[in-house]
Amino acid sequence: xxxxMESTEMGLVxxxxxxxxxxxxxxxxxxxLSEDQIRRCTVRSMVDSGATMLAxxxxxRKHLDLPKTSEVEADLADGSSVSLExxxxxxxxxxxxxxxxEAIVTPNSTxxxxxxxxxxxxxxxxxxxxxxxxxxxxxxxIAKMMLM
Numbered sequence: 001x002x003x004x005m006e007s008t009e010m011g012l013v014x015x016x017x018x019x020x021x022x023x024x025x026x027x028x029x030x031x032x033l034s035e036d037q038i039r040r041c042t043v044r045s046m047v048d049s050g051a052t053m054l055a056x057x058x059x060x061r062k063h064l065d066l067p068k069t070s071e072v073e074a075d076l077a078d079g080s081s082v083s084l085e086x087x088x089x090x091x092x093x094x095x096x097x098x099x100x101x102e103a104i105v106t107p108n109s110t111x112x113x114x115x116x117x118x119x120x121x122x123x124x125x126x127x128x129x130x131x132x133x134x135x136x137x138x139x140x141x142i143a144k145m146m147l148m
Contacts, residue, residue, distance in 0.1 A: 013047040013126055015094060015133035017114060021064045022089030022100055039064045043112045047126055047133050051115035054092060054103040060112060061087055061105050069102055095135050097122035097143055
């Protein structure tokens with residue numbers, strides 16, 4: 001299976017990512033849960049560097065059984081503003097990259113949206129010519145972070 005899940009729907013970029021319940025990973029590390037009990041799912045996400053966070057629909061939240069950590073006021077593309085729940089932690093994986101983030105729950109959506117924060121955490125880029133998500137070619141083996 002192609003882990004990049006290329007798509008050119010109306011110029012949009014999509015990528016296949018894995019979402020894993022962060023609390024389950026901590027319980028495995030502590031010896032309280034076995035690997036096969038980790039809640040996870042592989043989803044087709046829309047990649048949007050103009051969005052800030054990871055956004056997930058309610059069915060993903062329920063599947064991963066993610067607890068609410070806070071609420072945020074979110075500005076939508078149509079100019080309106082809504083209060084949305086923040087859940088997590090969630091480990092996001094793409095190819096040889098991973099990062100731990102929280103996500104906004106978008107209750108009336110069916111689309112997973114991969115925003116700038118998880119993209120930066122994984123050190124991945126949008127390849128505009130091929131309209132796909134790629135691992136940063138300047139650091140192909142391990143994510144590179146900028147600390148300043």
